[in-house]
Amino acid sequence: LVLSFFDQFLSPTFLGIPLIAVALALPWVMFPALPSQWLPNRQLLLQSWFINRFTQQLLLPLNTGGHKWALLFASLMLFLITLNMLGLLPYTFTPTTQLSLNLGLAVPLWLATVIIGLRNQTTVALGHLLPEGTPTPLIPVLVIIETISLFIRPLALGVRLTANLTAGHLLIQLIATAAFVLLPLMPTVAALTAVLLLLLTLLEVAVAMIQAYVFVLLLSLYLQENI
Amino acid sequence: MLSRLVIVSASALKGSGPLGAGLVQASRSLHTTSQSLAPVPPLPETGGKVRHGLFPEELFQLLYPKTGVTGPYMLGTGLLVYLLSKELYVINHETFAAASIGTIIVVGVKKFGPSVAAFADKLNEEKVAKAQEVKDQAISVLTQAIEDEKKEQWRVEGRSMLFDAKRNNVAMLLETNYRERLHMVTTEVKRRLEYQLALQNLHRRMEQEHLVSWVEKNVVSSITPQQEKESIAKCITDLKVLAKASQAQARA
Numbered sequence: 079l080v081l082s083f084f085d086q087f088l089s090p091t092f093l094g095i096p097l098i099a100v101a102l103a104l105p106w107v108m109f110p111a112l113p114s115q116w117l118p119n120r121q122l123l124l125q126s127w128f129i130n131r132f133t134q135q136l137l138l139p140l141n142t143g144g145h146k147w148a149l150l151f152a153s154l155m156l157f158l159i160t161l162n163m164l165g166l167l168p169y170t171f172t173p174t175t176q177l178s179l180n181l182g183l184a185v186p187l188w189l190a191t192v193i194i195g196l197r198n199q200t201t202v203a204l205g206h207l208l209p210e211g212t213p214t215p216l217i218p219v220l221v222i223i224e225t226i227s228l229f230i231r232p233l234a235l236g237v238r239l240t241a242n243l244t245a246g247h248l249l250i251q252l253i254a255t256a257a258f259v260l261l262p263l264m265p266t267v268a269a270l271t272a273v274l275l276l277l278l279t280l281l282e283v284a285v286a287m288i289q290a291y292v293f294v295l296l297l298s299l300y301l302q303e304n305i
Numbered sequence: 306m307l308s309r310l311v312i313v314s315a316s317a318l319k320g321s322g323p324l325g326a327g328l329v330q331a332s333r334s335l336h337t338t339s340q341s342l343a344p345v346p347p348l349p350e351t352g353g354k355v356r357h358g359l360f361p362e363e364l365f366q367l368l369y370p371k372t373g374v375t376g377p378y379m380l381g382t383g384l385l386v387y388l389l390s391k392e393l394y395v396i397n398h399e400t401f402a403a404a405s406i407g408t409i410i411v412v413g414v415k416k417f418g419p420s421v422a423a424f425a426d427k428l429n430e431e432k433v434a435k436a437q438e439v440k441d442q443a444i445s446v447l448t449q450a451i452e453d454e455k456k457e458q459w460r461v462e463g464r465s466m467l468f469d470a471k472r473n474n475v476a477m478l479l480e481t482n483y484r485e486r487l488h489m490v491t492t493e494v495k496r497r498l499e500y501q502l503a504l505q506n507l508h509r510r511m512e513q514e515h516l517v518s519w520v521e522k523n524v525v526s527s528i529t530p531q532q533e534k535e536s537i538a539k540c541i542t543d544l545k546v547l548a549k550a551s552q553a554q555a556r557a
Contacts, residue, residue: 120425168403254398279405
């Protein structure tokens with residue numbers, strides 16, 4: 079059984095049961111419901127503090143109509159950040175490396191913002207297609223360019239998340255393999271590679287959190303334009 | 306978490322004997338207590354004790370009677386060696402990745418753990434402090450109200466003395482007023498009497514003067530010129546005699 083480096087990204091199935099469903103349900107376990115006591119324990123306290131602060135910060139630039147999306151953004155952020163961070167553990171499968179999942183999250187949400195904008199304030203939403211202060215001869219070209227950029231947004235959102243996480247996991251695997259192979263041959267080089275792996279893992283932790291945040295932030299920005 | 310449950314229930318069931326399993330089923334059907342939920346037992350303040358951050362203390366307590374202090378460690382080592390030697394766990398690149406992420410997690414928890422825990426505790430403390438402040442404020446307001454009430458009661462006790470003093474005041478005012486009026490009456494009466502006296506004196510004096518002037522006028526008018534000449538001549542002779550007498554006296 080020869081494993082290629084891309085086998086970690088195969089959607090796992092066991093006896094025909096897609097295990098990605100279990101992987102997707104795992105973050106739900108990490109955030110228990112708040113009990114009805116007044117002073118929660120440290121874990122719940124920190125989790126609820128984080129969720130409150132994050133939602134407050136995210137919803138600052140949005141007007142009251144955008145506050146309806148608070149639950150969606152908060153839950154999306156928690157979902158993505160938990161999936162990303164859990165994927166850094168060994169022998170785990172990260173669902174967010176699947177383009178299908180990320181596009182499945184990005185396209186409906188982006189489309190929702192566009193449709194809301196076009197329904198409620200059609201002229202303003204269409205007006206976003208032309209930046210202010212453009213010289214008159216450039217208008218047709220610029221409208222086309224802005225439309226393309228509008229339609230590329232969901233693709234960018236999905237592919238950004240997928241590419242970052244996939245690249246990160248691949249790099250971790252490559253460098254770990256290099257360290258593993260070099261260990262009997264040139265131990266010092268293997269030690270340096272191990273140090274590199276440590277730094278890379280640190281970077282991956284940061285990337286995991288940042289990519290989740292960027293996904294939700296961009297969606298909130300698209301909402302801000304259109305609400 | 307689940308392992309702890311298994312261990313605790315295992316040790317509990319072991320002690321209950323052969324009836325253990327049956328009792329678990331039986332207690333659900335017989336109503337022996339009133340099944341009231343209050344008073345609720347207090348919640349534990351800290352989480353379950355763990356050793357080395359992962360292994361619950363109950364495992365060590367479970368194995369202690371049979372294998373002593375080193376028992377669980379031997380179990381862990383043996384398990385690890387078994388897995389490695391039988392290649393049930395194969396060392397591959399993922400092991401390195403596991404080592405690196407494990408290092409990062411352990412270092413992170415050791416370094417930032419206390420400060421994060423202190424932060425969480427501070428959040429709770431602030432919440433408790435706010436409620437405590439409200440309670441303390443209410444208590445202080447009520448204590449202040451009690452003191453004010455006591456002071457009012459003391460004031461009420463003193464009020465009778467106040468009334469006595471006021472009564473004295475009023476009596477003195479009345480007395481003063483009466484004395485003043487008495488004085489005024491005396492003065493007025495004296496004035497009127499003096500007026501009458503002055504009037505009588507004036508009257509008598511005017512009578513006297515009138516009488517005197519009348520007498521003088523009559524006397525002067527009754528002096529005839531003859532009498533006047535005679536009296537003047539007499540006066541001159543008298544004066545001469547007197548002058549002589551005095552001259553004689555001066556020489557002597």
